[in-house]
Amino acid sequence: MKTLTLLRHAKSSWSDTSLADHERPLNRRGERDVPAMAVRIQDAGVRPSLIISSPAVRTWATAKTVARQISYPIEFLQREAELYLANLNSLLDIVAEQDVSFNSIMIVGHNPGLTEFANFLHPGLTRNLPTCGVVSFSIDAADWNLRREHELELAYYDYPKRQRTPSTQPH
Helix, strand or coil: CEEEEEEECCCECCCCCCCCHHHCCECHHHHHHHHHHHHHHHHCCCCCCEEEECCCHHHHHHHHHHHHHCCCCHHHCEECHHHCCCCHHHHHHHHHCCCCCCCEEEEEECCCHHHHHHHHHCCCCCCCCCCCCEEEEEEECCCCCCCCCCEEEEEEEECCCCCCCHHHCCC
């Protein structure tokens, strides 16, 4: 059994128009949402053995904050240049390249690719994975080639503005 978690970076700042897209930091809302979502991710029992992040400033900041909260060693975080604005096929390739010894992987990246990926795995799941949104899947597979058909279960889906009721609390 494998677990794949997709995490979209938190809200980024557009205030400095001189910055390249890749260099945009988190804005205040993003800086507020990441720690809160990191706690919710931890409470949901998401424990990746590998976290791979886009190298974009906003994405890397999101990955580091979540890693700290879930006690994932920061020095093990991996940057993958191909994750920057990756499309579905690139995301599938990146995941398929991971060693089978990893049973739980978290990808920290961008839209529209992450929404496409989530909907590829679970058709109709969402029209848009919100900023700092997280979706996790349990996959009955021996490897990370997700182009093949596998039994898959939606394990967790959350985002900052989602109302937390007793029925949506992590199990």
